[in-house]
Amino acid sequence: MTGPILQAQGLCVESLGGKESFPVLTDLNFSLQPGKILGLVGESGAGKSMIGRTISQYLPNGFAVTKGTLKFDGEDLVGMAAERRRNLLGRDIAFIPQEPLSGLNPVLSVGQQMKEHLLRIGLAPGENWRERALKEFEAVHLPHGAALLERYPHQLSGGMCQRILIAMAFASRPRLLIADEPTTALDVTIQARIVKLIAEMQKRDGTAVIFITHDLRLASQISDEIMVLYAGRPAELGPAKQLFSAPAHPYTRCLQLANPTITGPRRGLYILPERMPGLRVLKELKGCRFASRCPNVIDACMITEPPFMAIGPDHIAACIRTEATPQIVAPPAVPARDQATAKTHLSAEKLTKAYTTSWSPFAKRGTFKAVNSVDLTLAEGEFVGIVGESGSGKSSLARLVVGLDKPTDGRIELAGRDVTANGASDRAYRRQYIQMVFQDPQSALNPRRRIGSIVTQANEATGTHNSSRERMDRAAELLKEIGLPPDAAMRYPSQLSGGQKQRVNIARALCTLPKILVADEIVSGLDVSVQAQLLDLLLKLRDEHGFSMLFISHDLSVVRYLCDRVLVMYRGEVVESGRTEAVFANPQHPYTRSLLAAVPPDDVSLEWSPVLAEAGYQVE
Structure with missing residues (x-):
C-alpha cells in the first residue's frame, strides 16, 4: 500500500498582524490518498481556500503556519525551500481557480499561454508545443483547437476558459490537483461538463483532488470523502455519501437543509441565523464555534470546544450532541399561488x-x-x-x-x-x-x-x-x-x-x-x-x-x-x-430534460449521469 499523497497533522494557521495573533485554521487533520477526491465544504470564511493557499504557501501577508505539519508525498511543504516549491507547483501540484477569466492573461492569446506553460513543465524530446496543446485540448473535449490557440480569453465563454485551465492543469499529469470552486456561477450543464471532465482526467492520471465548493450536494456526488469546515476548524469528516445521507454535525445538517431540493417533496429552507464569528471573536471564544447559530445548543456547548466524536468507520464530528442532529428539520414549503383571478401586471x-x-x-x-x-x-x-x-x-x-x-x-x-x-x-x-x-x-x-x-x-x-x-x-x-x-x-x-x-x-x-x-x-x-x-x-x-x-x-x-x-x-x-x-x-422537451439531468440528485444512492447533450440541444 502506498502512503497518502497529502497529509495534515495538527495544522494551525494564524494571522500575525500587529501585536495580536488570530486563529485562521485550527487543528486540521486529514490525509488524502492517490487517486481520491476530498471535498471541502463550508460557507465563505470557513477556511476552504486558505487550505489551498497553505498547500502552495501563497498565504496573504501576515499569515503563517504556527503549528503542525503539512506533507506532500512525505515532504514538509511548510519548511520547504522556495526553489523546490516552485518546481512542484504547476507540475506535481496543479490548480484550477474559481474565476476562469482571472486565471488567464487577458493580453496574451490562448496559444501564447499554452506555449509558456508547456515549456515550463517540459516537453518530450522532439515534441512540438502546438501539437501537444492540441492533444490536451482534445482530452478536455475542446473542438477546433487550432482556432482556439489564436483566440483571446475574452473571445471565449466561461465554460471554454475553464476547460482550457483544466487542460493546462492536467498537462503535467499532476499528482495533486486543487480545484477552488471551479463550477461556481456556471450553468448547470456547463457545471456538469466541468465536473465530469475533472473526474475523467483524475481517473486517467490517478490524480488526488481537493475539490473546494459551498455545494454539499455536488460534493457528495463526486468526492470520496468530505470535510465540512466551520470558522477554520473541521466540523465533520467522513465518507461522502455517508456524511450526506446521515450528517452527524448540526452545521452539516443545516447546510443540507438550506439548499432547495430538485426532486421529491418540496420543503422550506433552513435559515441559519447571524453570521460566522470573526477572527477576533474566535480568539476569545471558549466553547463550540457553532454554538451561537446551533438549534441544538445546550449550556455545556458554551464551556469548552467539543472534541471529535467517532460516528462510524473514518467518520468523525466535533459535536457533543450528534444524536440530536436528525431532529433538525426544515420548515414546510411555501405553497404555490393560484393566479387564475389575479390582475395581469x-x-x-x-x-x-x-x-x-x-x-x-x-x-x-x-x-x-x-x-x-x-x-x-x-x-x-x-x-x-x-x-x-x-x-x-x-x-x-x-x-x-x-x-x-x-x-x-x-x-x-x-x-x-x-x-x-x-x-x-x-x-x-x-x-x-x-x-x-x-x-x-x-x-x-x-x-x-x-x-x-x-x-x-x-x-x-x-x-x-x-x-x-x-x-x-x-x-x-x-x-x-x-x-x-x-x-x-x-x-x-x-x-x-x-x-x-x-x-x-x-x-x-x-x-x-x-x-x-x-x-x-x-x-x-x-x-x-x-x-x-x-x-x-x-x-x-x-x-x-x-x-x-x-x-x-x-x-x-x-x-x-x-x-x-x-x-x-x-x-x-x-x-x-x-x-x-x-x-x-x-418535462416534455428534450432540452428541459437535459437541464434537469445536469443537476446532482438529492438522493446520493442514485448515480448522477447527466444527459449533457440530448437530441442535439446544446449551446457550446
Whole structure:
C-alpha cells in the first residue's frame, strides 16, 4: 500500500498582524490518498481556500503556519525551500481557480499561454508545443483547437476558459490537483461538463483532488470523502455519501437543509441565523464555534470546544450532541399561488430582438435573434422563473421588459398600457412600475456613496421624499425590511458582505414600491446559507408588498423552490413553459430534460449521469 499523497497533522494557521495573533485554521487533520477526491465544504470564511493557499504557501501577508505539519508525498511543504516549491507547483501540484477569466492573461492569446506553460513543465524530446496543446485540448473535449490557440480569453465563454485551465492543469499529469470552486456561477450543464471532465482526467492520471465548493450536494456526488469546515476548524469528516445521507454535525445538517431540493417533496429552507464569528471573536471564544447559530445548543456547548466524536468507520464530528442532529428539520414549503383571478401586471406578445451581425453561428445572412417570438404574462404577486444556458436569451428578454433595449418586433403592456415604443413617457411609467436587481452586487453599488443614500436613489430620480429627513426615514424603513441594522445606512458597500450587498440592491429596487421586480441571477455564486436568507426575504417582501417578479436563474432547484411558473429558453425561444412543479416533474422537451439531468440528485444512492447533450440541444 502506498502512503497518502497529502497529509495534515495538527495544522494551525494564524494571522500575525500587529501585536495580536488570530486563529485562521485550527487543528486540521486529514490525509488524502492517490487517486481520491476530498471535498471541502463550508460557507465563505470557513477556511476552504486558505487550505489551498497553505498547500502552495501563497498565504496573504501576515499569515503563517504556527503549528503542525503539512506533507506532500512525505515532504514538509511548510519548511520547504522556495526553489523546490516552485518546481512542484504547476507540475506535481496543479490548480484550477474559481474565476476562469482571472486565471488567464487577458493580453496574451490562448496559444501564447499554452506555449509558456508547456515549456515550463517540459516537453518530450522532439515534441512540438502546438501539437501537444492540441492533444490536451482534445482530452478536455475542446473542438477546433487550432482556432482556439489564436483566440483571446475574452473571445471565449466561461465554460471554454475553464476547460482550457483544466487542460493546462492536467498537462503535467499532476499528482495533486486543487480545484477552488471551479463550477461556481456556471450553468448547470456547463457545471456538469466541468465536473465530469475533472473526474475523467483524475481517473486517467490517478490524480488526488481537493475539490473546494459551498455545494454539499455536488460534493457528495463526486468526492470520496468530505470535510465540512466551520470558522477554520473541521466540523465533520467522513465518507461522502455517508456524511450526506446521515450528517452527524448540526452545521452539516443545516447546510443540507438550506439548499432547495430538485426532486421529491418540496420543503422550506433552513435559515441559519447571524453570521460566522470573526477572527477576533474566535480568539476569545471558549466553547463550540457553532454554538451561537446551533438549534441544538445546550449550556455545556458554551464551556469548552467539543472534541471529535467517532460516528462510524473514518467518520468523525466535533459535536457533543450528534444524536440530536436528525431532529433538525426544515420548515414546510411555501405553497404555490393560484393566479387564475389575479390582475395581469405584464403582458408580452411575439417579443423579438434581432441583431445584425457581420457573422453569426446561427444565421447565414448575418442576423441573430437573441429573443424570438416570446409570449409572456406576469400576474399580480406571481413569481415566474426563466431558465436556460448562457446564450439562451434570458437576460436579453429581461432587458426588453425593463426597457433597456427596444424590441425589433412584438408588443409589451404594463397594466394594460402599451410601452413597446419606449418613448420618454413610457420610460417614466416603467420607472414607477418596474425595477431591476442585478447579478453582481459589487459592481451595481456606487462605492463612494453610503448605503442610506444608495437605497433612496430612486427618490432622487423621481423627485419624491425631497428633504434629507424624509430620505433618512425612508432608508431606515427599507433597511429594516431587508433585515439590516439601522447603522448600516452610514456604511459603504465595501463594509458589507456579499449577501448584505445583495439585500441593499433589493432595498433600492423596492424604494418606489414597484409592481414588478426583474431579478437577474441575484443568488448566483452565493453561499447556500446566504442564498436561503435572500430567498426567504423575497417571499416575505412579496407578502408585504404584493409585487411580481421575473426571476432569471441557472439554478433549477432555486427556481423550483421560489417560482410559481417557469419558462425554459433555448436560443431565444421558449421551448417549454407551465407550472413549475408540473414542468420539473414531467418535462416534455428534450432540452428541459437535459437541464434537469445536469443537476446532482438529492438522493446520493442514485448515480448522477447527466444527459449533457440530448437530441442535439446544446449551446457550446
